[in-house]
Amino acid sequence: MSISAFNKLFSSSGSKTWINIAARFLALVIVFMFFAIFVEDGKFYTLRNLENIVRQSSVYATAALGMTFVIIAAGIDLSVGSIIALAVVVVAWSLNIQVDGPAGEMVYLVHQYPFMTPIAACLLAIGASTAVGLLNGAIIVRLRMVPFIVTLGSMGIIRGLAKGIASERDIYPPEETWIGGLMDPTLTNQAKSWMIFPAGVWILIVCIAVASFILKYTRFGRHVYAVGSNEETARLCGVPVGRTKLIVYGLTGFFCALAGFMQFSYIGGVGQPTTGVMYELFVIAAVIIGGASFSGGEGSILGTIIGALIITILYMGGQQMGWPKWVQEMVIGGIIILAVAVDRLRHRKLV
Template sequence: MSETPTTEAPAEQSGPALADLQDERLINQQSFSAVASQFVHRLRGGELGSLPVIIGLIIICTVFYAIEPRFLSSFNLVSIARFAAPTGIISLGIVLVLLLGEIDLSVGSLSGFASAVMAVVVVDNGQPVLVGMAAGIAVGATIGLFFGLLRTRIGVPSFVFSLAGLLAFQGALFYVLGDKGTITIPASSSLVQFAKFGYVPAGLSYLLVLLIAAAYLGAELLNRSRRAKAGLANSWLPLPLVKAGLLAGGLVFLTYYLNVDRGWPNVWALFTVLVVVTDLVLRKTRWGRHVFAVGGNEEAARRSGIKVDRTYVTVFVLCSSLAALGGLMAAGVLGSVSQNSGTTGLELTAIAAAVIGGASLFGGRGTAYAAMLGIIVLQSIDSGLNQINVDSSVRFMTTGAVLLLAVMIDSVSRKARTSSGRG
């Protein structure tokens, strides 16, 4: 008689198998080979994560460096980070909306409208920059609240009211700017000094990246402790140590390389903080779990007691507020607000960045880091094509092709997850 195969408990666990390893189909990650096996298992099941984006970014950097070595110069990388951050902040709000399976086409024109409000308050009315920024963000939050109520109280599809907003806010931008058409923000203002000329000091930048790696390791060890107390198995202990070490080493080297030129732009540091905080909120709070639940199955979420309408409203408020903040940072980077602010396809770029970074158009899947990865890919493509003097028509076609490829990968991985029971 053949024996029924069983899964061994981890070496540190004696007695009965841990709760989540009593099912023999679950993989015990207590060795390097087991970790590799589970990684392959996840890929086959459609759990691709950020792997396609990272591979794509490596290919992009390799190709452009082979054509124009200046592409990977510290000067160009700093410029990529500075110009990518404002759109990345807008894309972060798009990620939140996509997690609900919704869309917001108005973020581009809204960002321009909010920056125009700020410019009028600061330049024309002589108010402090913080007052102007508060006014711009308040405009965004109010519009987000209005959108959320349209979605929950009246049932207007997000595609419809955001498309209407795209047109309306563009008109509002023209109205606020008036006959002047352009408002120049003084270079001495704190906004321009922060966004255009501000960089993180070298010593502080090293400290911050090491704190990021230490925070990651601390979170992993805390998670291991909680799983052990709950009677659940933990991953192979060297794994989080290796990940934290690689993260620290990579960030320290990148920081050193950027400091050869000007260092990390302040606006990119702000974007990074927003991404990290948003990621923690999505993964560690009840509200974040509700967002994923509503995006995965709205009716099931409602029946489980989740306040679905409140979730929709808060997400649209955050999305519009981040769009306004991104517009303010873009105005600071450029040093002015014009009738072109936010109206040159910015909303499409922000949506493309979120999707390329890994946020699913079908809702319920994605991370805050999708906005960061996606905007790095798009800004790298744009910078590389500019350096080799490619016509703008080719840049648009290339961006469209990359977006289509990202959606195709998302659709294929979604089918793989469904067929493997992970859907």
């Protein structure tokens, strides 16, 4: 892909965005170098560790794709961590469905249809996650409520739903499926090294291209920017503001389902209803560090991906430095405030 085509695909308005991306990339390099130098014995830049960073950041990055749409449209979605958990639980629950077997005894559906059942499980999880996302959007649009409040509430509701489906226990599927293997290491595993990246990462790469394309080349994508930049103007010009917002929250649900599959695999193929707690924080941080503004109208997919990598490196690097968990949490929190402070300063300069 030539540089200019690359530029066109990922930037929203020309060279200024490109400089913003470059600055973020530089920040990523600096953060990486910091841990590469200070983590003992060069453990940080071993193949295994780099792969782990990519695997872990994929979950955040996939969920952050949807969040990028939401934040560009001047919204927010706090329920992403819960939606991820819902997807994880729905997948495990589906794999545990039992039916009457030929001899009258109960057999697992997945044993009877080892190929179709995981696909059906994924479709069910995508359907459920997209539905709760659309429901968020519908409440925000129809009842004219603030997204922060609506998704704060649904964060609790969806988490509760996930726990209810799982009867407040971890669900262990009877059989390993390809869903559980989505995030299996590849580079450090001879049998799978031909894939270069785990399957889940390839899914993410396809999603990055598709999301960038939607934002840049479709009317819907441009309307997302218009709604976030100046909602009133968008309405006066006849942009379907309500529909745009609705779809944006639906997209978040959809991408959270994909993130859920990766999470399911990453935590070892278990339907854990308590997974993904605090992920909304990481995901929102990735989008904001990636250059989006809470006041809307700005943001890019590529920036978000870099943001997700920065967050993951901070998190994992901190672990390997032997920082206690409380220090890690404080560092991540501080970085988020810093990113928003930089965002504010940038806007003051613009005005």
